[in-house]
Amino acid sequence: MCCAAVLTLLAARCPAEMMRGGVGLEDLPQGWHDDRARELALAGLRGHRVVLTMAYASCHRLCPATMDEFKRMQRVADARGEVVDFVIIGYDPKNDSPAVWHQYRLSRGLDRDNWHFLSGSQAATEQLARQLGFPFWTYDEHVMHESRAVIFDAGGAQRTVLGSRISRWSDAL
Amino acid sequence: MLNKLLIPARAIALGVVLCTASLPAAADSASDAKLEELQKKLDQSLQMIEALGARVKELEGRASSVAAATPATAPATAPAAQPAATPGPNSQRLEAVEQKVAQIETANATRQSDDSGLPIHGFADVNVGNYNLYFPYYKGTNVGSLDLYLTPKIGNSVITLAELIFETGPDGHVGTDLERFQIGYQFNDEATVWVGRFHTPYGYVNTALHHGVWLADALRRPKFVNFEDKGGVMPAHTTGVWVTGAEREGNGKFLYDFYTGNGQQIQGGTVDMQNGGNAHGAAMFGTRLSYQFIGGAADGLLVGVNGFTDKVNDDSSIDPALVRLNMAGAYAVYDTDTWEHIIEAYAFRDKNLNGAPGTHRSEAWFAQFAYRAPWGVPYIRYERAMLDQTDPYFNEQTFGASYYRSALGVRFDINSKSSIKVEVAHTRNTDERPATDYRPSDAEIGLPQQFNEILAQYAVRF
Numbered sequence: 001m002c003c004a005a006v007l008t009l010l011a012a013r014c015p016a017e018m019m020r021g022g023v024g025l026e027d028l029p030q031g032w033h034d035d036r037a038r039e040l041a042l043a044g045l046r047g048h049r050v051v052l053t054m055a056y057a058s059c060h061r062l063c064p065a066t067m068d069e070f071k072r073m074q075r076v077a078d079a080r081g082e083v084v085d086f087v088i089i090g091y092d093p094k095n096d097s098p099a100v101w102h103q104y105r106l107s108r109g110l111d112r113d114n115w116h117f118l119s120g121s122q123a124a125t126e127q128l129a130r131q132l133g134f135p136f137w138t139y140d141e142h143v144m145h146e147s148r149a150v151i152f153d154a155g156g157a158q159r160t161v162l163g164s165r166i167s168r169w170s171d172a173l
Numbered sequence: 174m175l176n177k178l179l180i181p182a183r184a185i186a187l188g189v190v191l192c193t194a195s196l197p198a199a200a201d202s203a204s205d206a207k208l209e210e211l212q213k214k215l216d217q218s219l220q221m222i223e224a225l226g227a228r229v230k231e232l233e234g235r236a237s238s239v240a241a242a243t244p245a246t247a248p249a250t251a252p253a254a255q256p257a258a259t260p261g262p263n264s265q266r267l268e269a270v271e272q273k274v275a276q277i278e279t280a281n282a283t284r285q286s287d288d289s290g291l292p293i294h295g296f297a298d299v300n301v302g303n304y305n306l307y308f309p310y311y312k313g314t315n316v317g318s319l320d321l322y323l324t325p326k327i328g329n330s331v332i333t334l335a336e337l338i339f340e341t342g343p344d345g346h347v348g349t350d351l352e353r354f355q356i357g358y359q360f361n362d363e364a365t366v367w368v369g370r371f372h373t374p375y376g377y378v379n380t381a382l383h384h385g386v387w388l389a390d391a392l393r394r395p396k397f398v399n400f401e402d403k404g405g406v407m408p409a410h411t412t413g414v415w416v417t418g419a420e421r422e423g424n425g426k427f428l429y430d431f432y433t434g435n436g437q438q439i440q441g442g443t444v445d446m447q448n449g450g451n452a453h454g455a456a457m458f459g460t461r462l463s464y465q466f467i468g469g470a471a472d473g474l475l476v477g478v479n480g481f482t483d484k485v486n487d488d489s490s491i492d493p494a495l496v497r498l499n500m501a502g503a504y505a506v507y508d509t510d511t512w513e514h515i516i517e518a519y520a521f522r523d524k525n526l527n528g529a530p531g532t533h534r535s536e537a538w539f540a541q542f543a544y545r546a547p548w549g550v551p552y553i554r555y556e557r558a559m560l561d562q563t564d565p566y567f568n569e570q571t572f573g574a575s576y577y578r579s580a581l582g583v584r585f586d587i588n589s590k591s592s593i594k595v596e597v598a599h600t601r602n603t604d605e606r607p608a609t610d611y612r613p614s615d616a617e618i619g620l621p622q623q624f625n626e627i628l629a630q631y632a633v634r635f
Contacts, residue, residue, distance in 0.1 A: 103468035
């Protein structure tokens with residue numbers, strides 16, 4: 001009886017995760033700060049769709065291309081009249097401080113209020129990367145990572161994963 | 174909690190509805206008894222849904238009472254939060270299992286990497302060309318290098334780094350080299366101390382691009398700042414102690430390096446960093462000071478100065494003391510999303526220690542300009558080394574001749590982990606180098622006086 005109850009519970013949990021589409025915004029670590037050093041809760045972004053990626057400020061290879069994709073997605077959202085929050089979380093908390101992200105935004109003209117460049121603790125950064133599947137490792141000052149983003153729906157549930165196999169991320173919005 | 178229970182309840186209800194919808198078709202061909210049996214099962218399912226609904230309501234009531242009775246700072250398991258009604262044994266078991274699953278999920282998500290073994294990452298490259306890109310007395314295909322990069326985590330402040338490489342050496346055979354092995358202590362962002370074998374902090378390339386060739390936009394390093402066993406003439410590695418750090422200063426960052434290590438030795442025509450210590454105990458001392466601009470018009474600009482002094486011996490048993498090597502240099506880097514420009518310049522003022530009086534002056538510099546286009550990274554580079562051949566430090570090195578090289582290349586990224594680079598280059602050695610007591614002549618080694626190269630490289634990271 002007990003085993004049956006356990007199996008029932010575990011079986012019921014799997015469809016639930018699938019219905020939610022995997023890790024949701026509320027499941028992610030908290031304690032992030034934006035580029036003005038203001039605390040921002042990821043779960044608080046529910047209400048709009050959220051596109052989340054990880055990047056590091058001194059990256060000149062993959063991250064600029066990711067920012068270009070985000071700009072295209074922003075244009076698509078604007079054309080639809082839809083508010084979408086874009087979240088960029090730093091891979092390298094030691095160097096990606098709020099002040100560094102602030103300069104990053106200024107120098108690249110990424111000044112929309114719905115773009116959030118976040119810094120967190122090393123533990124929170126690694127945990128979020130694990131939960132959302134952003135594999136990375138560091139080679140001295142360089143961060144070896146992928147080009148990837150995750151779209152959450154307005155309820156905070158993970159819906160779509162964007163990677164190098166999708167040529168135009170804006171098509172997935 | 175309530176959501177977690179509501180979702181299975183909905184799933185069961187959905188299953189019941191689907192079963193119900195399929196019932197009429199089955200009933201057409203079934204007996205009345207079977208129909209009754211199915212009707213009974215449907216009734217049981219509906220009863221189960223009602224029971225689950227009641228259970229959900231009960232838990233909702235519990236949650237409300239817990240929220241009302243529990244202070245914000247009190248733990249969820251505080252005695253005050255106990256419900257008035259005692260749940261049945263099955264419910265307790267279910268909750269226990271659910272808590273266990275949640276704990277496993279949390280533990281899995283927060284699991285530290287030191288519990289999951291040591292990840293191995295690295296780089297590899299293969300090369301094709303009308304000349305070997307480092308040893309121009311070879312032609313054709315070469316296997317390049319397999320670079321294993323290990324950073325075992327010992328703790329929050331204790332840091333380690335090892336770079337183990339299998340690569341083709343000057344003799345054409347694949348050898349193994351522990352290129353870097355450092356154990357350090359990070360006091361804070363402003364200060365880290367490393368002990369071991371590290372890349373000597375001079376210029377930009379030597380401590381920014383390391384051994385993984387995939388990382389660099391260019392196919393290879395400038396020749397004179399290459400690694401010792403790949404044609405470089407400077408002590409690219411040091412075995413010693415290195416203090417490094419950075420301090421944010423306004424719209425920029427001040428970076429510093431101080432280091433000391435074993436005095437180096439020329440062995441078999443190559444500079445050696447004396448991993449096991451040297452015979453005379455003399456030390457090398459050096460420093461590098463840099464400033465990185467962040468934001469504003471100069472965003473991406475890094476400028477610095479560096480220098481070292483080193484007592485260099487050779488492997489002669491008669492009179493090993495060779496030269497006091499003194500270097501001063503400066504560099505500038507402009508590294509942005511669009512451009513990568515690197516300029517490094519070095520001046521050497523060496524003093525003989527082998528009995529023959531005299532000082533020697535040599536200079537070397539390079540300039541590289543690269544454009545990061547969406548389709549690839551074209552680059553152009555010019556390098557020049559004017560190395561005094563009466564200076565035993567350069568004269569005893571196999572690749573110690575003066576030269577100039579002009580190169581044009583491009584990098585294409587196949588994906589985020591692999592790239593193909595192509596380079597055409599013209600190199601001219603400007604010194605005639607007859608044989609000495611320490612090495613054969615360039616002609617005997619097979620080094621061409623001047624040559625044009627067409628090189629291709631396939632590089633990956635993993």
